[in-house]
Amino acid sequence: MFFQSFQSRPGNLWRRKHRNLLRCFDMSLKTLVLQLYRGKKSQINFLTFFVLNAKVLESVTLGITTRNNNEKFLAEQRRKLELENRVSRDAQFHFITGTCVRSSYDIKHIGDLDLTDPFTHM
Numbered sequence: 001m002f003f004q005s006f007q008s009r010p011g012n013l014w015r016r017k018h019r020n021l022l023r024c025f026d027m028s029l030k031t032l033v034l035q036l037y038r039g040k041k042s043q044i045n046f047l048t049f050f051v052l053n054a055k056v057l058e059s060v061t062l063g064i065t066t067r068n069n070n071e072k073f074l075a076e077q078r079r080k081l082e083l084e085n086r087v088s089r090d091a092q093f094h095f096i097t098g099t100c101v102r103s104s105y106d107i108k109h110i111g112d113l114d115l116t117d118p119f120t121h122m
Helices: 013-017 041-053 071-080
Strands: 031-034 059-063 092-096
Touching (some): 031 041, 041 059
16 A cells, blocks of 8 residues: 655654655554653654554554543644544544553552552552
């Protein structure tokens, strides 16, 4: 399969740097998973490349922190990732929590060290 980038913003360094991949490789990427997605510019550029080019993409799963599990963050990411312009119209995008990554925000009872397991109340 051959695919070509139809949209490119000049500020997208990853896409500009790897534009020759579009001519060189037959990419049949169906599933993409990022376990710790924070919406950083580098992550957005990387994912947008596939959103706009992977024609057979079926599923994208992005692991987010519980702090980012809110409608404002999710709506902003859908816009930044240009999901409405995706090449694969049937691709499903999932933002999930519950990964094993924890930040200090997620640990509520760390001061209760007299408990047998202070992490049971997270």
